[in-house]
Amino acid sequence: MKRHWLLPLFLLMLIGCWDSADIDQRSLVLGVAIDPTENHQVQMSIELPILGTSLGGSETSSSEGSRVLSTTGTTVAEMATLLENRLWRAVFFGHTKVVVINEEVARDGIWPYIDFFDRNPNTSRRIKFIIANGEAADVFAIDNPLEPLASLYLSQLIEMPGPNAAAITLNFQDMARLLELTGDAALPRVRATDTELVVGGAALIKDYKFIAWLGENEARATQMLYNAVRSERITVSIDERIYVYTVRQIDTKIKARLVDGKIEFDIALSSDGHLMEVFSQTPKHTVTTPLGEIEQELNNLICTQIEHTIDKFQSYECDPIGFAIYVKRYYPKIWHEQSDDWGHYFSTTKFNISSDFKIRQSGVIE
C-alpha cells in the first residue's frame, strides 16, 4: 500500500511510444538516384513503393507500382528534409536497396553520398552503390509490368544467382572496406532503356572519383579477382566450333611475395565446370570432345582477360581489387613506406597469373 506513489512511474515504461511511427507514417525509400543540375547542386530522386499496388497488383509497371519524387540540393540530409516536407511522412532509408549515382556526379566524387548512408543507423550494409551510364533517375522510370519496383529489380539483377559475372556484386560494406584503404574500387554500372535495366560492366573509382568504365569482360575479370563469381558461362572457339563452358564457382587466390625487395602478386584461379553446348554450323558427329584443348583455351582466355584488366588498372594507377590489403597484412613495413604513393607503386608491380579451369562433364553426351 505504501508503494502506491510508484504506480504513476510505471508510465515511464511507455517512453518507447515517444518515437512511435506507424508504417503508414513512413516513406520507405527503396532506391535513391543522384543526378547533376546546372547550378552545381544535385538532384536527388527517391523511389517509394505504393504498398498494395506493388505487392498484390496485377499488370503494374514501375510507374504504377511506385512513386518517384525528386528535389535539388547540396547534401543528402537537406534533400531528404525537403522531400519530407512534401510527403509529411518521415523518409526512411532502412529498406533502401540501391543508390544510383550519375556518372557526372561520380566524377566529382562519391564520398559525400557514402558518408550519409554510412552514418545512418538504419542503413543496411548490403545496399548497392551503382554508377549510372546516363541519367540516374531514368532507372526508376522504366515501364515494365513484370517489375513494379525498379529498385528491387536492379538489386536482384546484381545479386541474382544465375550466370552474370559481368555485373559487379560489391555491396556497401565491401565498397567501404576497399575505399577506406586506397580510395579505389570498381562499382556496378547500370543503363536504363524504356522497359529494362541493363547491368554490366563497371565504373572504376579512384580516390573516390569515377575515372573510367570497364567493359563486360573487364568487369568479369574484376569479379574473378574479387573472388565473387558463383556462376558464369564462358565461350571459346576451336576449329570453327564454339564451346560454351559453364563455371560452377571460380576460386581466386591472391598472394603477395617479396622478390628482390619488390612486391609481386601471384594470382591463381581455379574452377570446375561442364560443357553446356558445342555450337557448329556444319553437322559433325562428335567422336570425342577435345577436353584438354578446351581447358587450355579457357585458361589462356582467362589469363589474358585478367592480365588485360590489371594492365588497365595499372595504367590508371588504380587498385580497385585491394591488392594493397595483402601488402598491408603480410608486408606491413613496405606498406608503411608505399602507402602514400600506393597508386604509383602498384602501377609498376609484377603479376604472375595462372589459371586451372577443369571440365568435369560434357553434358549427357560425349
Add this chain to the structure above:
Amino acid sequence: MNQTRNQISSPEVTVLVINIIIGAGLISIPSLLASSAGADGILAFIAASFITLISGILICRLVLRFPQQSLAEYAPQLVGKFFAWIISLFITIDLLFRMATVLRTFSESVSVFLLPRTPSLLIMVTMMFAAGLLARNGLAPVTRSCGIIVFFFFFHFLLVPFVIGIFDFGEFLPLFQTDWQSFAESIRDSIITLGGFDVLLIIGLNVTGKKKLLKNTLIGITTASLITLSQIVLTFGTLSVSQTAKVQAPILETIKYMPVPTLLLERVDIFFFGIWIAGAYSTILIFLFTVAFHLSKVFKLKKGDIFVWPCAIVTCILANLSPNYIVSANLSALTGYSLMVLTFGIVPLLLILSRKKSSKPGK
C-alpha cells in the same frame, strides 16, 4: 533487503559475474580495440583477460578472509577508521561513476539506434526506475533475473553460420604492429569492459558455500571474456578492422552486413539490440544494488533499500554531466583508472594487511 533475500548460492556468482561484465561496454569494445590497436586489439584483450583473472583471484582471496563481513565492515580493522572511511567513499564514488558511464553509453546508443526523438534523460530515468524496482528487493531476485538474461548472451553464436561466407581470417593480420602506448590503452579499455565483478568485495558476504567462490568467479570471468572475445573476432573478421574502428556498434553493423536468408530477418539487428539492452540493464541493476548495500554497511543499517532511489537519482545526474560522447568516453577511461586503483592497489594492500594482522599472535 533482508538477510534471506540477499543470500545467493555459490554457482549463482558465475551468473552474477557474467552479467555485470557483459553490459553496455560489450557493444563498443570491438570498436575501441580496433581504433587504438588495430588487429593487435585481440591480443590486448586476451592479455587483459589474464590480468582480470588475476584480479579476480585477489578479490576472492580478500572476500574469503572476511566471509561474514563487507569491505566497509572489515576495512576499519585493517587500516583504521579514517582510511576505511576514505576507501568506502572512494568505492561509493567509483561505483556511482561506473554505473553512470554504463547508463550514459546505454542512453546514447538507444538514442542513435532505437529512439532518436526520445530525450536521453527520459531513457536514463526509465532504466534507473526499472533497475531500482528490482534492486530494492534484494540480491536473490537480482541474481535470478540475471540468470534469465545470461542465456541470451550466447545467442550471437547463432550468427556464425551466416557469417562464414563473409568472414576473412586475413583481417587478424598484421600482428605486433602497435606501439606500446596504444597497446596499453587497449588493455586498459579491455579491463574496464571486463571489470565490475569487484562488487564481490561488497556483496561477497551474501554468498553461501564460499568454498567454491573462487572457482565460480573465475568461470564467470572466463565465460564473459570468451563471449566478448567471440564478438570482437566476429566483427573484426566480417567488417574488417578499419571498418570496426569506425562504427559505434560493430556487432549491429555485422548483423546488417550478413546475407540474411529472408526479408523477414532484414532487421534482425534490432533483436540483438534488445539483448544488449538486457545486458546493460543487468549491469546497472547489480551496480545499483551493490552501491545501496555498500552504503547500508557504511552507515551500519540493516537494510540498504533506502539508498536505492537516491543512488539512482545521483547516477542519472552524473550520467548527464558529459556534454557529448567524447567527454563521456574520457570519463569512462577515468573510471578505468579507479578500477585499477581498487583491484591492484587497495585490494592487495588490504590482503597484505589482513595477512600481517592474522600472523600476529592473538589475532
